[in-house]
Amino acid sequence: MALSDRPLRGVLFDRDDTLVVDVPYNADPARVVPVPGAARAVAAARAAGLAVGVVTNQSVIAKGMASREQVDATNARVDELVGPFDVWELCPHDRDDDCACRKPRPGMVLRAAERLGLDPADLVVVGDIGADVGAAEAAGGQGILVPTARTLPAEVAAATTVAATIEEAVALVRAHAAPVSA
Template sequence: MTFDAVLFDRDGTLIRDVPYNGDPRLVEPLPGARELLDRLRTTGVRTGVVSNQSGIGRGLLSRTQVDAVNARVEALLGRFGTWQVCPHHPEDGCPCRKPEPGLVLAACAALGVAPERTAVVGDIEADVRAALAAGAHPIMVPTPVTRPEEVDRAPTVAADLHEVLALVTDNGVRTGGAKP
């Protein structure tokens, strides 16, 4: 299978996770992020970001600060076709906050792609569950904060972003609980 789009979680997936970051100067791309995105873009695969930003709902960040961080991400990693951000507090019960499918579905609509032809790359189970709920293909890239049981439950796991590139460009995602 080939993908029309690949959606990414922001923190811990594309950039180093700085909790509730509102400072663009702290944005640091993770190894392989630029190469992966450049390769996808040159092959015509659409890209987007789907990110929970509960710091807004918690009153720790403003939307302006989140937008400034996102602008810095684009300055370092290139332009994305869509940014879908959930600003809600985890207890708000909104349909967009991952693991709900709202962000993934909104990103697919904005990019004009079907969820079933979309991969979603993230570092925690909420990313995986959002992808599955939307009908997309999840790829987990664990970090030191990813719980082992989340990795065990993920249908597809990549060791790093370099492996993600192989998964999404080498005849699509290998399924069946592939683990690094």
């Protein structure tokens, strides 16, 4: 399974279980632990001239378990340990809120593309569940699934592109890179 041959200009990462170890509803910067290889993968994407960003569902806000400020502080810690990122997009809504931004809907990917000045088709979303890949595809981009223990077998089977690690995912993107700085 591989990406299409379209030149790529950016990569958007899911946060939890893709860049950092998933701590359910985490809004505590002290609990942020990078996934092995995440910082190297982001650095490799940057070195290839790709725009980098994060698209993350954060229903902890809608559930009233944390404030936007707490989530922003947690994201700042991710940025410090794994980034820096050119753009952050987050969905503060819950599953039943019927918003346009919660993955697998395309809202965050479309906003990130706009903020980066890129066509969504120039982007890849790297994530650990089908909703991440679905958001990329719904926006007109591509997705790479990096399965974890919570990834469903059906999500793996449905994914067009699967990588064993975040570093392998970025290597696939780099192979199709058309740097933003070009």
